[in-house]
Amino acid sequence: MIVILLKKFQKRRHQAAHGYMLHATGKGGLDVIFGGQKYATFKFKLPTTSTTTTTQPTMQDLLHLIVKNLLVDKKDRCMFVVPVSGIEIDNEAQNVENGGVKDGVKEDGEDGDEEEEVTVTPGILVLVNDTDWELEGELEYVLEDGDLISFTSTLHGG
Amino acid sequence: MSLDELSKExxxxxxxxxxxxxNSLKEQVGKTYGIDNHDNNPQLQQYQHQQQSFNSLLSSEEYRRYGRQMQVPEIGISTQRKLKQSKIGIVDGDTVDVTNLHRQVLHNTETVGMLKCESAKRNLLKLNPNVEIQTYPDLISNDNAFKIISQYDYVLDCTDNPATRYLINDVSVLCGKTIISGSGVKTDGQLCVLNFHNIGPCYRCFYPSPPPANSITSCADGGVVGSCIGLVGIMMATETLKVISGFYSGDNFKPYLGLYSGFGPNQSLRTFKMRGKSNKCKVCCAETRQITKEVIEKGDLDYHTWCGSVDYNVLKPDERIDVQNLKKIIDTEKETKTGFLLLDVRPKEQFEISSIPNTRNIPYAKLKKCKTLEDVLPDYDDVPVYVICRFGRDSQLSVRFLKDQLGLKNVWDVKGGVNKWASDVDGEFFVYW
Known part of the structure; x- marks a missing residue:
């Protein structure tokens, strides 16, 4: 399971929030997609996609961000990306330090190549706080300060 | 229940x-002689009704046996009577294996080799001889599922693969049965109540399509901790009690998914609020239903094909060697010292349990993420490479990958893995599967 905690952060005090701090923890299988790191903190400005009417970042933005910047291995993209147009996103991430805060704010998330459908593949459950994301609007869900987003895979053994 | 065990009541x-x-027998005798032609014999009906309520009566021994739980307000004597009236069916075509014992506590060392359903029945009756148990020594399938499930009110899904879970779901939904579903692997577990009285969401509402076959971890592959999966089973029992007792009703039942984690910083059970019945569901939504009893029984829906499987058959015969050959290579090496590399691609934990001497371990999961041969074997000096795993499946995928993606030419798969090695070459190899 990967759990991502979102915290708003500001560049300076009294300024409007600049982006979100992502505190990610992973365990039990899914953590391997972030290079097997158990805990990591990322600092990113969440981009907003052109398709979204609201200026607030949504779940779709978060998934784009994960796909573009956080996945260590391109092969893991199939967990989040359902190919529609087949555009390869240039993944130059892997600049995250284990357990540390990545300096600087990533700004390159805005050039969005949104032809591709970024969502999750069958077998992955997305939970917003304590709720199935389907009840929260799935990709349209507007992220809030303090949200806990979990990705977990369904289990079949017994 | 013998007569001398009964209370006055x-x-x-x-x-x-x-x-x-x-009286009803007298009437029936009369009927055969054509004296009474009443089809709806009120006395017979009354007899059947009384018979049913008699079955729910507890013996004096049972008052004590169930006393501690009957005192609990959530259970009470009414739920106990319902339990007393109920019958258990166990479906399993498998036999008890020694690898099951660490978690499947219904079986024990003495019952290894016995049919699981019979072993379970035997031990349950030792625990409580008053329970009525019916066994079905078959794997649940398209052919028998309706016949079995339709006879019961609740279904506990304790199976271990997506195909069977979808089958049980579909048949239970079509028979109008509530499912209590539990699963787990390693130290984690999941729990939910599906198709609750036909108003709750079903497995397909949660998971409309099956996960990719290569993403599935079974207990045999991933391992499972007995106490963790045991807790999932116990939680299923509690949910079943809540459904039987009527604790859950149409008003208070909310679809949920329980995630148990045994080895977090603390043990935890997080309960997530889940989606309701889907209005696009192919089985539980009447308007969009495509899966029917006919479709299932005719075999038009082959669950195992639909859920897919990984194709391990990716090598040509000359890309594989058998374990006897490997033995020869190892023995010759002692004299010639020409060098070779034996690569074991099992997960690290399994490799640490037992392995062939002088083997290098690079788990397949790690191997397939490598981008160059250098990443896999930094010190590679052109010697032949032989790849081995547990049963000879991942090793085939590994050889294909090493050849096609990383350009290694000198590489062969060892047929049948260490399983074959243990049975045909080295009888002292520790077999943990």
């Missing part, structure tokens, strides 16, 4: 019952 009931039975 029960004896009077029994007497009344026999009286009724006697």
């Amino acid at each position: 029960q004896l009077i009931e029994k007497l009344k019952l026999l009286e009724l039975e006697n």
Whole structure:
């Protein structure tokens, strides 16, 4: 399971929030997609996609961000990306330090190549706080300060 | 229940019952001689009704046996009577294996080799001889699922693969049965109640399509901790009690998914609020239903094909060697010292349990993420490479990958893995599967 905690952060005090701090923890299988790191903190400005009417970042933005910047291995993209147009996103991430805060704010998330459908593949459950994301609007869900987003895979053994 | 075990109350009931039975039998005898042609014999009906309530009566021994839980307000004597009336069916075509014992506590060392359903019945009856248990020594399938499931009110899904879970779901939904579903692997577990009285969401509402076959971890592959999966089973029992007792109702039941984690910083059970019934569901939504009893029984829906499987058959015969050959290579090496590399691609934990001497371990999961041969074997000096795993499946995928993606030419798969090695070459190899 990967759990991502979102915290708003500001560049300076009294300024409007600049982006979100992502505190990610992973365990039990899914953590391997972030290079097997158990805990990591990322600092990113969440981009907003052109398709979204609201200026607030949504779940779709978060998934784009994960796909573009956080996945260590391109092969893991199939967990989040359902190919529609087949555009390869240039993944130059892997600049995250284990357990540390990545300096600087990533700004390159805005050039969005949104032809591709970024969502999750069958077998992955997305939970917003304590709720199935389907009840929260799935990709349209507007992220809030303090949200806990979990990705977990369904289990079949017994 | 023998007569001398009965309380006075029960004896009077029994007497009344026999009286009724006697009367109805007299009437039936009359019927055969054409004296009475009533189809709806009120006395027979009364007898059947009384018989049913008699079955729910507890013996004096049972008052004590169940006393501690009957005192609990959530259970009470009414739920206990419902339990007393109920019958258990166990479906399993498998036999008890010694690898099951660490978690499947219904079986024990003495019952290894016995049919699991019989072993379970035997041990349950030792625990409580008053329970009625029916066994079905078959794997649940398209052919028998309706016949079995339709006879019961609740279904506990304790199976271990997506195909069977979808089958049980579809048949239970079509028969109008509530499912209590539990699963787990390693130290984690999941729990939910599906198709609750036909108003709750079903497995397909949660998971409309099956996960990719290569993403599935089974207990045999991933391992499972007995106490963790045991807790999932116990939680399923509690949910079943809540459904039987009527604790859950149409008003208070909310779809949920419980995630148990045994080895977090603390043990935890997080409960997530889940989506309701889907209005696009192919089985539980009447308007969009495509899966019917006919479709299933005719075999038009092959669950195992639909859920897919990984194709391990990716090598040509000359890309594989058998374990005897490997043995020869190892023995010759001692004299010639020409060098070779034996690569074991099992997960690290399994490799640490037992392995062939002088083997290098690079788990397949790690191997397939490598981008260059350098990443896999930094010190590679052109010697032949032989790849081995547990049963010879991942090793084939590894050889294909090493050849096609990383350009290694000198590489062969060892057929049948260490399983074959243990059975045909080295009888002292520790077999943990």
